[in-house]
Amino acid sequence: MRNYDYIFAGTGLSALMTVYEMVLSKNFSDKKILLLDADLKKTNDRTWCFWEKPNGRYENLVHKKWDVAVFSNEKYTRDLDLKPYQYKMIQGLDFYKFVFEIISAEKNIEFFNQKIVSFQEEDNRVFVKTETEEFSCHKLFNSIFNPKEILEQDKYPLLQQHFIGWKIKSSEAVFFPEKATFMDFSVAQKGNTRFMYVLPFSENEALIEYTLFSKDLLSEEEYEEAIKDYIKKLGIKNYEILEKETGNIPMTSYQFWNKNSKNILNIGSAGGWTKASTGYTFKSASKKSKALVSFLGQENDFRKFHKRTKFWFYDLLLLDILAQKNQVGSSIFSAMFKKGNPSLIFKFLDEETSFYEDIQVILKCPKGIFLKALFDRLYK
Template identity: 85%
Template sequence: MRKYDYIFAGTGLAALMTVYEMILSKKFTSKKILLLDSDAKKTNDRTWCFWEKPNGTYENLVSKKWNTAIFSNEIYSRDLDLNPYQYKMIQGLDFYNFIFEVISKQENIEFSNQKVISFQEENNQVSVKTETEHFTCQKLFNSIFNPKEVLSQDKYPLLQQHFIGWKIKSAESVFTAEKATFMDFSVAQKGNTRFMYVLPFSETEALLEYTLFSKDLLSEKEYEDEIKNYIEKLGIKNYEIIEKEKGNIPMTSYPFWNKNSKNIINIGSAGGWTKASTGYTFKNASKKSKALVSFLLQENDFRKFYKRDKFWFYDLLLLDILDKKNHVGSSIFSAMFKKGNPSLIFKFLDEETTFYEDTQVILKCPTGLFLKALFDRIIR
């Protein structure tokens, strides 16, 4: 049985960001750290996008950035000036290669390509089992998401941001390379919150994703049929599919932190690090990984790490609405973006606004829906 100071169960975004922050701090060189994952992170399995001011922590990994984003529905389209932000894209494999290259230079950190099957806290240490080995550690960082935990209760709704994306190269020059389509709700809603998301790389190349915020997944054919329809609507007759991707991100305000113990902390989607109202993960994980490493240098009890704030409650109200009336998502986001200040909206979604700024964003939304959700949540 091998012993470590810290073990990471799963090496997704949150785990790798946390390890990276530990390395940057230079405060953990005497600690033995083990990363466990059945996935060796050798493929470009995802694309992360986020808005951020110039020169962020992972700026060297950004493969494309946009200063303008488009918001559309069936009635209008608006160009959003993102200043002082930029919309940035990082390829999954670029991120993995960078982090693992840094890790490979650390004598105190190991990666083992094994699947974690169980872990348990006992006698002030944590026991971790894989399919072939047994380890112990002082602290465990778990990023293995268990949806059963959320599905077994009904106090906090669980939606999913699910999508299939095609990266295409077209014969026709139809894309504007300087503008990303943040949300296009002109597609048929079919009783859900559905939109197209387009990241153009040139006039002839782009990533198009058919995305939903809803409870249930679709058949693969339905996503792809909608992408084909959208491509046709853009006036593209000839194109080739370069890459495909798909994803499913949990959207919930379930208090995962209540499951933290003194020596086990849930991180990433398993810890509620995904922004519940949007499904965005990269920026949230970056912030929380920095906060977690700072916490580790001062505290010893993971139960003290997380506290609810006003943004958690705002997200909860939106999810309550979409859980009961999934079809109103388009009207909520459309009202917010039609006349709202884009930079203020993105600052709000980054959870960096004052209460006065919050009201400037929230009052752009259909107030009746949110007042009813507030009343229902109070009496619940």
């Protein structure tokens, strides 16, 4: 059995960010680190989008960025000036290549293409079993998401941000490459929170995604029919599909950190690192990976890592509302963006606002349904 200081169960975004931060810190070169995953990360399986100020940590990987985001519903359209932020897009394969190239030069870090079967903590060590081998370590970072533990409880709702996207090239020049469509709620809601998301790369090339915040997935045909209808609505008659992507991101305020032990830390979606109210992951994972590496230099007990904030409770209230009345999502986001300060809203969604700034954003939302959600949650 091979022994390590740290093992990463899964090499998704959060795991790779954490390893990258460990390398940058130069404080772990004497530690043996192992990454385990059944996926080689050799395909462009996803894209990550996020807003931040210019010249961020991963600026060299940004595939495209926009200074303006568009919000729409069936009644109005608003161009959101994002300054001081930019909306940025990073392709999965570019990120994987970048991180793996860096860690491949580190003699103390190994990656094995193996599927993990189980892991358990015994006598201050963690034992990890794959389909072919067994390993041990002092500390395990687990990013393998298990929805079963959430589905078996009813205290915290579980929604899903699920989508199918087409990257298309059209004969007609209909897109505005300087504007990303952040949310377009003009599509039929059908009792859910449904919107189109458009990232234009040129006047005739864009990624178009049909996205829902809801409990249940749709058939593949329903997503794709909605995309076809939207393409037609844009005035496009001739186009080719260059790429397709699909995704399903858990949205929940379930307290994953209660499952952490002294030597096992849940990270990524498995640790609640995804922003519960929006499904955005990249920026949140970047912040938490930096915090984690700093924590490792000071503490030895993973149960001390997580700190719950006021934003966890804000997210919980929104998810409570959408779990009970999924159709009101459009009205909530529309109220927020219709007259709200875009940069303040994005700062709020990044969990960087003061309480005074929180109130400015919250007061833009429909007050009745949030007061009811607050009352119900306090007495639940």
